[in-house]
Amino acid sequence: MSEPTKGHEPDNRTPRDRGDVIGAGVLCLAKWGLCVVAIAAGAWVLGFLVAKLWVVILPVVLAIVIATVLWPPTRWLTAHGLRPAAAASIAVLGFVGVLAGVIALIVPSVVDQAPELADKATEGVNRVRDWLQGPPLRIRDEQLDSAVDAIVSRLRSSSEQIATGVFSGVSTATSTLITLFLVLVLTFFFVKDGPRFLPWLHRVSGDRSGRHLEEVLNRVWVVLGGFIRTQALVSLIDAVLIGAGLVILGVPLALVLAVITFLGGFIPIVGAFVAGALAVLVALVGNSLVTALIVLGIIVAVQQLEGNVLQPVLQSRSMKLHAVIVLLAVTAGGSLYGIVGAFLAVPAAAIVAVFLRYIGEQIDEATAPSPDFGLATASESTTEPAAE
Secondary structure, three states: OOOOOOOOOOOOOOOOOHHHHHHHHHHHHHHHHHHHHHHHHHHHHHHHHHHHOHHHHHHHHHHHHHHHHHHHHHHHHHHOOOOHHHHHHHHHHHHHHHHHHHHHHHHHHHHHHHHHHHHHHHHHHHHHHHHHHOOOOOOOHHHHHHHHHHHHHHHHHOHHHHHHHHHHHHHHHHHHHHHHHHHHHHHHHHHHHHHHHHHHHHHHHHHHHHHHHHHHHHHHHHHHHHHHHHHHHHHHHHHHHHHHHHHHHOOOOHHHHHHHHHHHOOOOOHHHHHHHHHHHHHHHHHOOHHHHHHHHHHHHHHHHHHHHHHHHHHOOHHHOOOHHHHHHHHHHHHHHHHHHHHHHHHHHHHHHHHHHHHHHHHHHHHHOOOHHHHHHHHHHHHHOOOOO
């Protein structure tokens, strides 16, 4: 009787008991469940610490975001002979000047057109009331009056809270000014001494960890800077096109709405929707229904241009995030930290994506077979003796 050839030996193993298999599966599930619970607990602790230290973290994060915008002009000035301190000072003062100019341009327009817009708003409310009372809704005066009375009673019952909020507004404004000043100071030091940070971190953490930290932080800086500059350019184009349409149509507060459109562009999906809805509402109140529909058409056309042309051309492939991820990030950031959280949600999601991509690259590198493995397998197959 011939012996079985190599690779076809009979399997004499004893079948495993079902209880052992089920126990191994339950043990594996329990292990992964504990890992998930530990990760969730760590995320909760991290969120708790961020909430407690938000007053410190917020200026640092905003300063890093602004530094990514101011670093290119600072680097250009440094390359042309200026010392880092002088170049950083010029960049920061230029940023403050542009910001102050935008505010000075908006405030007089709002003050001048506010009374007219208030009168138009009253007229618009009356139109809406007449429309609600007509077909097809036919809402009676008693129902409208009861709704208004409910709103008034709610405001009166909350008058104490409203008064408390007004008095606390002074301290809030003071805190905002302090935060802005701290952001500017931190931005100055970031753009001045930023190139020294990664070499210092590499030395402190050692070669093994420092190599990974330096590579990841370099990618984060590139992605964050590219995201901010791209969103700024796209938002500027949107604001110019929509603002020009509003000016041509004679919509009140056209300049203010254009600036709001520019700022809303930094909050993808949600910001564009809110800014567009506000522009349509102002056009409806300040002009007519036809003008509001034209404004709506302009906004839809510009948004299509942005989504189908500007974003694919200007935005880097490595920074693209799915629309669902962007929407969830903006929703979570806005619900947790308000407008600032919504503004920082997409950059934070982009940074997390950078970390996940780098971890995936390291896993692929660690699990990839070495070139010698393929050569060894091929040599064994060619030198294997034939079965007798």
